[in-house]
Amino acid sequence: MMPPRFGRLKNLQLVTDFVVSKDLRSSKISKLGQLSHHQGSFPSKLQSVVITNCNNLTPQKQWGLHGMKYLICFKIEGGCSEAELFPEEQLLPNTLTSIRISGFPNLINLCEGLHSLTSLKKLEIGCCVKLELMPKEGLYLNLHSRVITNCTNLMPQKKWSIHGMKSLTCIKIDGGCSKLVVFPQGVLPNTLTYLCIRNLQNLINLGEGLHSPTSLKKLKIKHCKKLNKLMPKEGFPLKLQSLFITDCESILPSTEWGLHGMKSLAHFMITGGCSTMELFPERGLLPDSLISLCISRLPDLKYLVNGLQHLTSLKKLGIDCCKKLELIQAKGLPAFLSSLRIRKCSLLALRCDLQID
Structure with a gap:
C-alpha cells in the first residue's frame, strides 16, 4: 500500500528504498506521470504489484522481481511510453499466475520473457495499438485464460502455438485485429470451453476458426457488423451449451446452422x-x-x-x-x-x- 496521498505527487521522479514493510502483500503505484526511477528492493513477501499511468516508468531487472518467490500477480497499465519490447527475459518471476499488460502506446513485440512464466494461468493484453508479435517460442502450455482487447495490429496466428495448449479453456478477443477478415483454422485449442469475440469490425468469416475447439461450451459473438458466416462446414461443436449473438447485423439464424441436432x-x-x-x-x-x-x-x-x-x-x-x-x-x-x-x-x-x- 502506498503512503497516504502519494498519488498527488505528479512531479515525483525517483522512489528509493521501497521496503515499507517486510510483510507487505500488495503494492500499487499509480498516476505518477513523471516517475522514471525506482531504486531499492520490494518487500520479499509481496504477492501483487500494480503500476498504473506512470508513463515514464519501465520495469527493470534491478527491481529484483525475478527473485520474488511469492509474487503471483503483476499488472502494468498505461505507461512505458518508450517500450517497444516487453517483458525482457528474467524480468518477471516464474511464480506469476496472472499478468496484465495494457496501454503501451509503442509496444510492438511481446518477447521471450513471457515464455519462461511456467505458472502463468491468465494473460490479459489491452490497448496496445502497435502490438504485432507474440513470443517466438509461444506461451507456456499451462495458460488457462487469455484476453486480448483493442490491439489493432494483432492477428490470431497458428505460430502463437495456442492450439497445443492443453490447459487453455478461455479466450476473449475484444476490439482491434483490424485486418482480420477470416478467422484462421487451427488457431484455437480443442480444450477451449469459452470463446468471446467482440467488436471485430472487419471480420466476415468465423466459421472455420470454430472447427478445432471440440470442447467449446459457451460462445459469445458481439458487435461484429460484417460477420456473415458463423458456422463451420462440419457444424458447431456438439458440446456447445450456450450461444449468444449480439448486434451482428449480417447474421440471420438458419436451419443450415444445424442447431436442431x-x-x-x-x-x-x-x-x-x-x-x-x-x-x-x-x-x-x-x-x-x-x-x-x-x-x-x-x-x-x-x-x-x-x-x-x-x-x-x-x-x-x-x-x-x-x-x-x-x-x-x-x-x-x-x-x-x-x-x-x-x-x-x-x-x-x-x-x-x-x-x-
Whole structure:
C-alpha cells in the first residue's frame, strides 16, 4: 500500500528504498506521470504489484522481481511510453499466475520473457495499438485464460502455438485485429470451453476458426457488423451449451446452422441485427434441449409462431424491445414454460389469454 496521498505527487521522479514493510502483500503505484526511477528492493513477501499511468516508468531487472518467490500477480497499465519490447527475459518471476499488460502506446513485440512464466494461468493484453508479435517460442502450455482487447495490429496466428495448449479453456478477443477478415483454422485449442469475440469490425468469416475447439461450451459473438458466416462446414461443436449473438447485423439464424441436432444446447440468445427477419423461429431451427431463449431488439420481427411448440424443455422465454412484433401464438408455446417475460413490444396484441393447457 502506498503512503497516504502519494498519488498527488505528479512531479515525483525517483522512489528509493521501497521496503515499507517486510510483510507487505500488495503494492500499487499509480498516476505518477513523471516517475522514471525506482531504486531499492520490494518487500520479499509481496504477492501483487500494480503500476498504473506512470508513463515514464519501465520495469527493470534491478527491481529484483525475478527473485520474488511469492509474487503471483503483476499488472502494468498505461505507461512505458518508450517500450517497444516487453517483458525482457528474467524480468518477471516464474511464480506469476496472472499478468496484465495494457496501454503501451509503442509496444510492438511481446518477447521471450513471457515464455519462461511456467505458472502463468491468465494473460490479459489491452490497448496496445502497435502490438504485432507474440513470443517466438509461444506461451507456456499451462495458460488457462487469455484476453486480448483493442490491439489493432494483432492477428490470431497458428505460430502463437495456442492450439497445443492443453490447459487453455478461455479466450476473449475484444476490439482491434483490424485486418482480420477470416478467422484462421487451427488457431484455437480443442480444450477451449469459452470463446468471446467482440467488436471485430472487419471480420466476415468465423466459421472455420470454430472447427478445432471440440470442447467449446459457451460462445459469445458481439458487435461484429460484417460477420456473415458463423458456422463451420462440419457444424458447431456438439458440446456447445450456450450461444449468444449480439448486434451482428449480417447474421440471420438458419436451419443450415444445424442447431436442431445439438443435444447439449441449452441457452440461445439473439439481440439486435436480423433487420430483414419478420418471423422467428423457422421450423427446425432450435433443438428440443433448449432451456432458455431470449429474443431482443429485432427491428422487423412481426410474428413469433410455429417453431416454439416442440421445445419441450424450454422453461424461460424473454422477448424485449421488438417494436413491430404483433403476434404470439399462445397455443404454440411450450407446455412446461415457467417464465414468460415481454418488455417494450409496443404493437403486440395477444390473440389469446396465454393460458396453457
